[in-house]
Amino acid sequence: MTGEALLDVRAVSRQFEGFWAVRGVSFTVPQHQIAGLIGPNGAGKTTLFNVVTRYLPPSGGEIYFAGTRLDTLPTYSAPGLGLVRTFQISRVFSRMTVLENMLFAAPGQVGEGLLGALLAPRRVARQEKELRERAMDLLRYFRLDHMAQNYAGALSGGQRKLLEMARALMLNPRMLLLDEPMAGVNPALKEQLLDYILDLRSKGITFLLIEHDIDMIMRICDRILVMAQGELIADGTPDQVRRDPRVIDAYLGASQ
Amino acid sequence: MLQYVANGIVVGAIIAVAAIGLTLVYSILRLTNFAHGDFVTLGAYTALFINLGLGWRPAAALPVAFVVGAALAILLELLVWRKMRQMRASMVALIVASIGVALALRNLLVFFYGPSPQNFQQPVQRATPFLGLPVTMTADQQFALVASVVLVLAVHALLRYTTLGKTMRALSDNTDLAWVSGIDVDRVVTWTWIIGGGLAAVGGVLYGMTRPLYPELGWHLLLPLFAAIILGGIGHPYGAIAGGFLIGIVQEVSVYFGVPVEYKIAVGFVAMIVALLLFPRGLFGEASYR
Amino acid sequence: MSSYLMYIINVVTTAAVYAVFVLGLNLQFGYTGIVNFGHVAFMAIGAYTTVLLSLAGWPLIAAIAAGVLLAALASLLIGLPALRLREDYLAITTIGFAEVIRIIINNEVELTRGPQGIFRFPLPFESWGLSPLGWRVAFMILCLLTLAAVYLLLQRLTNSPWGRVLKAIREDEDAAIALGKNTRVFKLWSLALGSAIAGLSGVLLAYLLAYINPREFLPLTTFTGWMIMVLGGAGSNVGVMVGSLLYFGLFSLTRPLESSGLVALGLTGQQVGALRVILIGIFLVVLMMYRPQGLFGRKEELSLDR
């Protein structure tokens, strides 16, 4: 299952006014792997995510994606390289339709240049048509096609999660970073989401996901990283991790 | 040069008095109040009304101006701001509404007093040396300076030593925590308006002692006010005081260095931009904890 | 009869000029979420540049182009440092910028003739030898055509993928960045284009008044623009045009009735003017309290809800 390292995080730290939210975290995620990042509240998981995707500059360390150093590039360039993230609280564009949300995400659009938008209407129209087809395919895949013309703000919490994932796929990503994809999602939809993730992996996408639903994460992840108090305390297969007493202590609290 | 610094200190002290209210309201209500400058004007015109009508000296109008400014602030809190707060209105909606208040208030004064500049009616004053220093000030300037410093100290005492002041500071730290600590936030907000609105009006009276009154008086002071509170770190009363003196002095001293008098406002504005770019959290902003 | 016709022409022309002005603002705030409270500065730059250059002998078209371009460049001057600021700081900064521009115009008397203003500068259609009424009609048509052109341009842009990016930035800039868009560049373009349009409206205003002076470019003009925008519903170009017509129809059309009535009550013209601005102010407050989405906006499309 393991290929070369796609994401390579080296000794990354992040400090907030003297408080180390993330301290010296190193790990790699090989291609085609589904890696899970778990840990109790306040362990620094989301901060780590934000640092890896350049939403926060690291206080130390380096991040490589597919061989390119990421932490020195502007934030918007990571998705172009194939690394796309979602947010803990879904961030869909509420006052745009579901379809517009999808179309927006596509990279390399002629019509996103001012000149292209004004002077090449036919090329733009052609590209829009192609994109629309791709978007509708993806929406069908996530069973959102009947909502395509609705405002994204009208979607339920679970549907927003799906839209966010579908939207990320418009970028043809090599790797998806999902921040709590299951949070607030009902059980039936959870199963569905799991199937999507497994299916997408079989199509070649690598995953790193933060998740609190341990059952879910144990079921689909090849590999689990455990954080507590800003540090990586365990890294291994689900079996290894579930036998690790440090992990149990981190979750349930150390017994006396 | 020293004379310009002295003038700057007088203006700065007045800016500081008016800026305290602006920054308190911002820190507690998250409201960028574009009508604050017009409270300053209102205060100045209240003094004019009393000066022309009753023949009092402008200084005697200070308490009346405070009451008028405070009363209007309470009225607006009850009619507008409380409701918008409950609706969780956006920052932009709040700004637009405050501009509406500003326009209405300013033109109310135009309606009654007309747009042309007016002066208090009182004997012409001669500038005399101040405290034996090599600078001169008119009696009104001296009064304005002393009164401003007294007011600033009074606000300091209020914030530092009274329960109300401590509660106001608590509110600017964390409104939700204040609520669950048992503080009736609405009541403290009303007091914030009383102090903010009242001080703005008082600042207006003092400001009016140093120059002619016109309906845009406070509006033109608003930019230096914002400059002062941004310099000081928006939401920090002490920063506003320091920023006020700084802006006042920079504006006046710039005249000494050959900047035309008309560009005083621009100087304040440029100082603000520079401050924003160099110190996005204000000169004194780093002292805040989260 | 002809004075009444003149009046209507005036209202339509003024509404068209302001509609152009507000369309620029709407691109910036309604579509992109950029809080610009200094819009009038770019109107002033457009007006003064064009008038001064045409007085210096430039052909009208070249002078207008220069005015529009300079307005756009000036917006970059303030936008480059300020666009990263939060909404309230941006509001203060842009207002400050506009006031500085106005103070410069007011005081650089050698260049701009200062508070006196500029009379007698080249106007369009001068060589056609039109009657005053004929000129008014021709100019009204010019303004309407300009409005139509700007509207069509903006419709095309805002419905293009480019406009989609602007809307996404308005909704959630961080999420737009997460999907790989360099939002800063889009915001700068939106600001520059909106300011260029403001510059164009400034040119038209100069011709409409046949006279410019710094008092035309007080912050009140920006606020009037905001009011027209929120009246029609920010984010709707049609709403902006309807809003402008409604505003000038309502406030200007009633002016003669209102003033004659109120003047009969013993009020001066100045007082009537003040009363009008008081009403504008109250209206803005009430609008923000009860219909922040504008008169024609739908609640789901609430424009000022962030």
Added chain:
Amino acid sequence: MNAVDQQDGARTGAPAGAEMLVMEDIVAGYVPGVDILQGVSLTVRQGELVSIIGPNGAGKSTLLKVLMGLLRPRRGSIRFQGRELVGLKPSAIVALGLSYVPQVRNVFPNLTVRENLEIAAAVAGPGAPQRIQRILDIFPDLRDKLRSKAGTLSGGQRQMLAMGRALILEPKLLVLDEPSAGLAPQMVNAVFQKIAEINEQGCTILMIEQNARRALEMSHRGYVLDMGRNAVDDTGRALLENPRVVELYLGKIAQQQDA
């Protein structure tokens, strides 16, 4: 030794006090259409120490926000000693005798320690100096820090101050949101010991805790929330031994470890 170590003693047998707080069928959320709480009910009796545990995202903190009037529930009722709390301002709820310590942002950072206590004491009524003295007797560590800004305190000191600020109101019911979160292990011990002492002195306590083991060991009763609903409730001891609880947290991990 502290109360936590007493096996099956007073801790597990719930005091037979009267019902003090009754929350019934609470439905609440922040975003329209998304209910974080989907019908939660719980009861706290006079003198009890009750814990609410459950995995992240179960809605525990939201429940306390609803209780304290910071978030209005969409459905359900909350009665405290017979008085309905829904619709009251938070300050009015505090005035009835509830006091709340949030998990984060629970002190006023730009005020000194003394000022933090003073403004709470002012709410409580006359006799502020005595009230503050009493709190300093409970948390002697704060004495040296009175003049420091609360923002400069360590995590444990901050938690002590936050609890002191709440206790100065002499509440009938003390509500704690994850009092041990982010604390060093020895601090955790100290905080839990204080909580047990406060409860033994007669103050009823309702708390959320992530450290489920420690919390349940010292609680009379516990509620387990999952996905915004009540999952299990029982005495603290019984919950600790309930395999379903462990499962809710860690899936099947711990069970397999036991096996």
